[in-house]
Amino acid sequence: MHIIIVGAGIVGTATAYELAYDGHQVTVVEQRAAAAEQASFASAGLLAPSLLIPWAAPGADGRLSRRLLGNRAALRLVRGAGIGGMVWLWRWMQAGRHARAGERLSALAALGQASLARTRTIAHELDVDIESSRGTLMLLRNRADLQLAQPALEALAAAGMPVREVDADTARLIEPG
Incomplete structure (x- = not known):
């Protein structure tokens, strides 16, 4: 064809x-x-599908919805989004509260892992040197930022993605640059 x-x-x-x-x-x-x-x-x-997993379960724990306003909002609609944007936002948040949200998170995590495995296979077959890692380093400046990121970290953990907190020295060992 x-x-x-x-x-x-x-x-x-x-x-x-x-x-x-x-x-x-x-x-x-x-x-x-x-x-x-x-x-x-x-x-x-950047090949990091795990970073998208928390967005597949918006409002799953209610905290994301409280962070939609202000300078540190997790998500903001652009000016002029109008009623259509508000309807989309409402539907998006309701989807995260659905009883099968956990299944969707697991499916998304599995799809992401399969995608990364296929990418590595293709890179090996084509003898292409791609920069990749086995994880994602998320830098947070203080405990308040950690608190804001907590719903996303919990969603990642619920999807079976390993999540661990490291100190600044360990972060420098992981990513010297």
Whole structure:
């Protein structure tokens, strides 16, 4: 089958690769001069699906909803979002309170781990040296920031992702830069 992929970002190129790997004829069409010049470029090559897990269970514990206002809000709607934005926000928060939210977190964690494993396999097969790690280091300046991050950390732990707190010296050992 001949398939045309629109967009040569990380999703488009990964999709094209997998389809070609399965034996399809694939053409990728990109409006820019090179691949990954827009959103994929802005992510700086970060492959960390676990960072998205807390957003799959918004409001699961009620704390996120209390942090939607003010300078340190977890999420803010842009000005002009209007009633449509408020409806989306309400639905998003209700989804996190759903009885099956924990199942979704586990499924998202499994999908993220499968994605990382496939990325590493492809990098090995193509002999590509990609910078990757086995985790994500989240830097927090003080105990107040830790308190704000607690719902996200709990969501990660609930999804089966190992979470541990380290001191500044250990953080420097993990990431000297």
